[in-house]
Amino acid sequence: xxxxxxxxxxxxxxxxxxxxxxxxxxxxxxxxxxxxxxxxxxxxxxxxxxxxxxxxxxxxxxxxxxxxxxxxxxxxxxxxxxxxxxxxxxxxxxxxxxxxxxxxxxxxxxxxxxxxxxxxxxxxxxxxxxxxxxxxxxxxxxxxxxxxxxxxxxxxxxxxxxxxxxxxxxxxxxxxxxxxxxxxxxxxxxxxxxxxxxxxxxxxxxxxxxxxxxxxxxxxxxxxxxxxxxxxxxxxxxxxxxxxxxxxxxxxxxxxxxxxxxxxxxxxxxxxxxxxxxxxxxxxxxxxxxxxxxxxxxxxxxxxxxxxxxxxxxxxxxxxxxxxxxxxxxxxxxxxxxxxxxxxxxxxxxxxxxxxxxxxxxxxxxxxxxxxxxxxxxxxxxxxxxxxxxxxxxxxxxxxxxxxxxxxxxxxxxxxxxxxxxxxxxxxxxxxxxxxxxxxxxxxxxxxxxxxxxxxxxxxxxxxxxxxxxxxxxxxxxxxxxxxxxxxxxxxxxxxxxxxxxxxxxxxxxxxxxxxxxxxxxxxxxxxxxxxxxxxxxxxxxxxxxxxxxxxxxxxxxxxxxxxxxxxxxxxxxxxxxxxxxxxxxxxxxxxxxxxxxxxxxxxxxxxxxxxxxxxxxxxxxxxxxxxxxxxxxxxxxxxxxxxxxxxxxxxxxxxxxxxxxxxxxxxxxxxxxxxxxxxxxxxxxxxxxxxxxxxxxxxxxxxxxxxxxxxxxxxxxxxxxxxxxxxxxxxxxxxxxxxxxxxxxxxxxxxxxxxxxxxxxxxxxxxxxxxxxxxxxxxxxxxxxxxxxxxxxxxxxxxxxxxxxxxxxxxxxxxxxxxxxxxxxxxxxxxxxxxxxxxxxxxxxxxxxxxxxxxxxxxxxxxxxxxxxxxxxxxxxxxxxxxxxxxxxxxxxxxxxxxxxxxxxxxxxxxxxxxxxxxxxxxxxxxxxxxxxxxx
Numbered sequence: 045x046x047x048x049x050x051x052x053x054x055x056x057x058x059x060x061x062x063x064x065x066x067x068x069x070x071x072x073x074x075x076x077x078x079x080x081x082x083x084x085x086x087x088x089x090x091x092x093x094x095x096x097x098x099x100x101x102x103x104x105x106x107x108x109x110x111x112x113x114x115x116x117x118x119x120x121x122x123x124x125x126x127x128x129x130x131x132x133x134x135x136x137x138x139x140x141x142x143x144x145x146x147x148x149x150x151x152x153x154x155x156x157x158x159x160x161x162x163x164x165x166x167x168x169x170x171x172x173x174x175x176x177x178x179x180x181x182x183x184x185x186x187x188x189x190x191x192x193x194x195x196x197x198x199x200x201x202x203x204x205x206x207x208x209x210x211x212x213x214x215x216x217x218x219x220x221x222x223x224x225x226x227x228x229x230x231x232x233x234x235x236x237x238x239x240x241x242x243x244x245x246x247x248x249x250x251x252x253x254x255x256x257x258x259x260x261x262x263x264x265x266x267x268x269x270x271x272x273x274x275x276x277x278x279x280x281x282x283x284x285x286x287x288x289x290x291x292x293x294x295x296x297x298x299x300x301x302x303x304x305x306x307x308x309x310x311x312x313x314x315x316x317x318x319x320x321x322x323x324x325x326x327x328x329x330x331x332x333x334x335x336x337x338x339x340x341x342x343x344x345x346x347x348x349x350x351x352x353x354x355x356x357x358x359x360x361x362x363x364x365x366x367x368x369x370x371x372x373x374x375x376x377x378x379x380x381x382x383x384x385x386x387x388x389x390x391x392x393x394x395x396x397x398x399x400x401x402x403x404x405x406x407x408x409x410x411x412x413x414x415x416x417x418x419x420x421x422x423x424x425x426x427x428x429x430x431x432x433x434x435x436x437x438x439x440x441x442x443x444x445x446x447x448x449x450x451x452x453x454x455x456x457x458x459x460x461x462x463x464x465x466x467x468x469x470x471x472x473x474x475x476x477x478x479x480x481x482x483x484x485x486x487x488x489x490x491x492x493x494x495x496x497x498x499x500x501x502x503x504x505x506x507x508x509x510x511x512x513x514x515x516x517x518x519x520x521x522x523x524x525x526x527x528x529x530x531x532x533x534x535x536x537x538x539x540x541x542x543x544x545x546x547x548x549x550x551x552x553x554x555x556x557x558x559x560x561x562x563x564x565x566x567x568x569x570x571x572x573x574x575x576x577x578x579x580x581x582x583x584x585x586x587x588x589x590x591x592x593x594x595x596x597x598x599x600x601x602x603x604x605x606x607x608x609x610x611x612x613x614x615x616x617x618x619x620x621x622x623x624x625x626x627x628x629x630x631x632x633x634x635x636x637x638x639x640x641x642x643x644x645x646x647x648x649x650x651x652x653x654x655x656x657x658x659x660x661x662x663x664x665x666x667x668x669x670x671x672x673x674x675x676x677x678x679x680x681x682x683x684x685x686x687x688x689x690x691x692x693x694x695x696x697x698x699x700x701x702x703x704x705x706x707x708x709x710x711x712x713x714x715x716x717x718x719x720x721x722x723x724x725x726x727x728x729x730x731x732x733x734x735x736x737x738x739x740x741x742x743x744x745x746x747x748x749x750x751x752x753x754x755x756x757x758x759x760x761x762x763x764x765x766x767x768x769x770x771x772x773x774x775x776x777x778x779x780x781x782x783x784x785x786x787x788x789x790x791x792x793x794x795x796x797x798x799x800x801x802x803x804x805x806x807x808x809x810x811x812x813x814x815x816x817x818x819x820x821x822x823x824x825x826x827x828x829x830x831x832x833x834x835x836x837x838x839x840x841x842x843x844x845x846x847x848x849x850x851x852x853x854x855x856x857x858x859x860x861x862x863x864x865x866x867x868x869x870x871x872x873x874x875x876x877x878x879x880x881x882x883x884x885x886x887x888x889x890x891x892x893x894x895x896x897x898x899x900x901x902x903x904x905x906x907x908x909x910x911x912x913x914x915x916x917x918x919x920x921x922x923x924x925x926x927x928x929x930x931x932x933x934x935x936x937x938x939x940x941x942x943x944x945x946x947x948x949x950x951x952x953x954x955x956x957x958x959x960x961x962x963x964x965x966x967x968x969x970x971x972x973x974x975x976x977x978x979x980x981x
Contacts, residue, residue, distance in 0.1 A: 076099065179230070216273035448537070806939055854880075
């Protein structure tokens with residue numbers, strides 16, 4: 045910049061001892077961080093700086109158009125502060141996390157780098173440091189001196205969390221390692237840092253109302269073992285600031301409405317327990333839940349007394365004035381002491397001393413510095429994306445596409461409608477228009493078109509690179525339309541893009557439906573029977589990381605221009621991807637054998653039956669008194685299926701002298717789905733931690749791998765229905781088991797939540813009116829059928845499900861027509877089966893495999909294995925209708941209760957709860973490709 049100013053000698057950094065800070069209004073002005081609307085200095089922000097001594101400003105995308113404009117804006121703000129007699133410069137903060145979260149974009153001068161998770165996918169902390177330093181240098185050039193980062197949240201719940209790729213992953217040690225690398229890079233570029241979002245946004249529970257804040261339900265002990273690890277590590281390495289979130293906390297030992305207003309969280313946990321002495325910043329007090337429940341004025345006083353040094357107010361001038369007024373009232377009334385204000389003042393001044401002075405603030409390097417940095421930062425950006433993009437699976441070796449397609453064959457690109465990223469050049473014009481005239485970053489109609497444009501350019505780039513035609517269309521929550529089917533039929537290969545499909549469930553459903561269509565079509569002139577399909581996640585990598593039916597799966601971690609261009613290079617073969625899934629998914633899970641290796645023998649039914657019954661009873665008695673054990677009702681015969689479609693092999697560790705069993709493991713190979721299953725690993729409670737479980741697991745995996753046709757492994761079994769997966773009713777035990785199975789080679793982070801549910805007191809139960817009404821209007825016929833004469837149509841329908849054990853359950857039910865039945869939903873016009881469930885009485889031949897049916901005080905039937913056709917439009921309505929008819933049939937048999945043996949907790953729980961079902965047991969079903977499981981040592 046040419047219009048630089050020379051600071052007055054009287055305005056060099058001023059110490060705490062200076063009389064200037066005896067002015068408490070001036071001191072309190074340093075305790076706020078505020079934002080404003082507009083891309084130029086406004087009268088409101090000028091008033092805050094001049095009249096109220098505002099010391100810190102947070103800029104956002106709505107303030108920034110270009111690097112040059114940003115430099116001028118910040119210099120104007122610093123000049124106002126300088127001329128108003130501020131003893132120290134303003135701290136100017138900004139969110140610039142890269143990936144999809146950039147406040148400042150300028151395609152000429154500001155480089156695009158991967159998201160935090162994308163950087164972690166490179167596996168290189170050196171890359172993280174270089175990216176952070178480059179980002180810091182660019183921000184410092186335009187006058188930013190404080191970055192709101194790094195994001196230190198551990199994504200302990202990988203599903204349904206809005207943080208997504210803003211987190212570095214689900215492993216606290218890895219998040220710590222990369223977090224420190226980011227911090228060092230920012231600091232070495234001259235910026236102060238601010239860790240966020242303490243105590244963690246990585247496992248939040250969301251309530252329905254906008255006046256309800258998300259809740260952390262982990263106990264302090266649980267947080268300390270995982271979520272707090274990166275914060276603790278960042279503190280030990282000198283992080284300058286810490287942002288405390290506005291979430292609620294509710295668990296044993298802590299119950300707070302807003303973390304940033306709680307002395308227990310800020311002063312005790314963050315400062316006393318973790319030893320943080322830097323600047324603590326609150327969440328924005330303008331958030332609706334906080335402002336409506338407490339009020340900004342009261343919230344300001346509470347935040348300061350809790351230990352916050354900076355109170356954040358992002359936007360509204362009237363609200364900002366209210367906060368200033370109440371802070372002064374709190375001081376005048378004695379609610380806030382002078383000592384408390386001076387503590388915060390010292391911390392803020394110490395932070396500013398690390399990142400700014402008047403010489404630096406009034407002479408930003410500006411465009412000339414950015415021009416110098418551009419070549420090296422452009423190369424770094426390319427290197428980062430090239431080493432970040434991850435091919436999770438390519439089972440059929442479809443990549444590069446040039447290996448399977450000629451240039452005259454068409455590719456179909458199917459993309460969701462998404463809002464544009466501020467960091468995308470395609471949305472730059474939109475962002476400029478919004479900050480000049482609109483109060484929101486994008487209008488409704490325009491956002492849809494911009495979302496299409498982002499991916500339209502992807503299609504064009506792919507067409508140019510492969511020198512062949514690429515068809516492109518979008519998809520929505522309306523599912524696979526006839527137009528989509530026509531295009532799928534026409535094309536030679538399909539690319540489906542998803543963006544947070546775990547939260548946008550329609551994307552999951554669309555992808556699975558399209559995959560089904562591809563599987564049913566043969567490529568003309570080729571041996572391959574399935575039409576090639578590639579799924580690309582452009583946000584969270586967890587969209588289909590668990591679903592091994594998606595054979596080729598790529599993760600880009602954001603959908604900026606640079607990320608999508610890198611994707612094109614991978615698809616056509618110009619780039620060999622080297623990125624890996626971050627966190628526990630990619631850790632070396634080798635198990636160190638520090639205990640003895642036990643002799644594992646095959647289970648002998650004649651020899652070991654009684655000993656197994658004794659072991660089951662011992663383990664059940666060890667469980668909590670007030671909680672029904674998963675082993676309730678189990679006997680040795682529960683695990684012995686004797687089914688022709690299932691190869692079973694069970695193993696024991698036994699005391700050869702007494703004949704007692706120290707451990708037992710049951711395994712099954714389901715031929716219909718080529719799935720190898722570990723149904724249970726049971727160890728005598730007095731013999732645990734002696735590697736008995738490890739020895740049983742190793743023998744079981746070796747045995748299953750000898751099944752030459754095994755395609756998938758699974759922890760947890762539907763048949764027998766004892767453990768559907770890792771038990772999760774006890775959270776601490778769940779985490780212990782996840783770690784143990786992780787050490788055995790299982791990716792427990794990619795689990796599917798499943799539950800068994802029960803409906804009791806059938807004699808007084810009535811169907812919810814809403815469900816009954818929807819059934820009357822459903823254009824579906826329901827009927828109960830028995831016997832093998834219905835097998836052909838039912839089994840044809842059931843084959844659409846790839847879930848383990850489902851086909852076998854239907855075969856058993858059709859073979860036992862006196863004790864079982866199948867309810868099916870048919871389309872009246874053509875009789876096509878749309879959905880089915882199985883009814884099973886306690887007298888059924890296979891009821892022994894469902895121990896939950898055993899209750900000495902009640903007659904319990906089971907509703908099992910719902911299968912809804914992927915082409916059926918109303919999944920929830922069909923499911924509820926099938927279950928409703930099942931309940932009515934069971935009720936006619938004078939039963940007391942009905943069991944749902946296995947339901948997906950994340951997709952079906954709410955509707956079933958509304959019908960009166962309650963959870964019996966919760967589990968996490970874990971599966972993996974056979975080729976990812978090695979023979980244990």
